[in-house]
Amino acid sequence: MSSVAIRSEGLGKMYRLGTNAPYMMLREFLPQMLGGAVRRLRSGRQSGSKSNTFWALRDVSFDVNHGEVIGVIGRNGAGKSTLLKILSRITWPTEGRASIHGRVGSLLEVGTGFHPELTGRENIYLNGAIMGMRKAEIAAKFDEIVAFSEVEKFIDTAVKHYSSGMYVRLAFAIAAHLEPEILIIDEVLAVGDLAFQQKCLGKMSEVSRAGRTILFVSHNMAVVEKLCERAIVMDQGSVAFQGETNAAIHHYLNTMLAVRNADGHVFDLNESPNRQSNLGRLLQRIELYTDDDLPVLEGIRIGKGLKVKVFFDLPKPTRSFDMGLGFDDMFGQRIFTAHSLFEPDRPTGERVGPQVFVCDIPSFTLTPGMYNMRIWLDVNHREADLINQAARVVVLESDYYGTGKAPWNGALVLQHHWYVEQPKGETVIQR
């Protein structure tokens, strides 16, 4: 028996642009077809200009052995989901091939195929069948699925009356009992409460201990680190790195850090997608400077001062406003919150129109890595405008302690000292 579960050889997937609407109306298609024919005649049968195509995936090759748990990580749009879709046969590759040994269960999104009008019991059978289980198989595992999902009481209620938590639990329970040889998972752990997430993680490692293969796509580095032995880093549709998980995560974070441009210190907030505005789009721009008033381009070295200049607008004369700035690490963990409420000399008096508010952090002592900034503005003690991931700041290694040893671990870098104290009443042996 070969020990390879999945062998991908030069997989590629091309999409056509131009026909950018997900589907076409006939009236768009007919002129296009006729126009295309005319153009083809003129330019001597040159069909499909190359600029209209886009490779979401190109030349992707890797092996996954039976029983391995592999993480797939990478930025949004790096091709992770396309890869999983091809491997789970939802979409076809344009080139290359993959051989898959064993039954594949995919968990691209739990609860697909649930029908709201049907009861939990009916949906278990329907969903199981959609996932490729036999009726007898579902019947045999029925009780186990119900017990795992913790919805016993409501099993004969239409799922449209379920809470979202119950819905997800039932869906995951079915998927978890599919028992495929190869399980493909995309970010499902983002759902459910913490206890249930723990349960899912438990089920996943149980599945992997039973010798099954798992391909796991996630943005959550902590979970990838915990579950996977190896990881594949995807970047711009190809495999940028594959190997041991820690090395892969390191590589991934480094490529993330590599994205920079000349105006890297300016973050225009007007186009920011992660925004919750209660009183309009007041926050406009963030600029990052060092304590020497130099723009923060590549990043800031540990311990240097960081000045965050926030440009915003006050449409009405306002006496009271406050601003908060949260720094989150790549795992989404809040590391530090700066808030103007902590400022003894807060600005007083009435203000209106464009404002610049500066947060000056004299010594920015976080460990090297990238940090997302969340910013929010309160006007008259009400949250007026909030933006998640408004800006990013990269902390670079530096010889903060003056010993040539760069700090790398943990979340914070704090000044500290070590010295030897003489234990009292004991003899110290000195040679």
Added chain:
Amino acid sequence: MPSDTLIQVQPDPIATTIVQPRKSFWDLGLGTLWEYRELLYFLVWRDIKVKYKQTALGVAWAVLQPLLATLVFSIFFGRLAKIPSDGIPYPVFVYVAMVPWQYFANALTESSNSLVASQNLIKKVYFPRLVIPLGSVVAGLVDFCFAFLVLIGMMFYYGIRPSASIFLFPVFLLLAVCTALGVGLWMSALNVQYRDVKYTLPFLAQFWMFATPVVYPSSLVPAKWRVWYGLNPMAGVVDGFRYALLGRTAHPGPMIYVSAFAVAVLLLGGLLYFRKMETTFADIV
């Protein structure tokens, strides 16, 4: 835990799947379809269950639709316009055609919209896409059965007894199912890319009904054209139903073979087109 690590799962005869660009145009994928027959069963079961779950009249709709249409047609075409009905009481004459016609029209609408309606599934899970329109066509047969029961009652009422030709009935039913499936495959695949299909369906169904001898006998069509009339497979189906069930009309003649041929072409073409487009469904739906 050493005991844990010693357990090695030897997955039983491992099925190997090859994922690669589709090579053969002629591969209909009927083998995989057979593997997924249980899914087909569940989809049909779901469609039927959901269809009547929140309706007050429930299954009565399956009977009311053709019955009311028959009533209207009997008054306007039978009584007022005095359209001939080959010596059969006009209500039975129309109803025996309405039963397969309603089945066809409903199956056509349902299957044409089926892929778009299941886009969540298509984008998330693998299974042979053929089961979706196929499921819609099969699910329609349940309504057909109820409407058919009423037909039997009507035949008793009017004292019409079928002749030996009733043994041909399954053939004509199969013809109706294949027509619905053939058109459904074309339409559902087209609908994925061109949402125009949705808007053309009501017109298509309406025109098609008048191109089919539902409210009039096909004997109204000039004899020399009648063979070509069979190119509309539903004409063959309706005439076949009348011939097989009422036992009074003559055998539809060569027209039925033309219909059978037309259905075969429609169905095979539909299958091939569907399979060709299947590779793009998840990307463009």
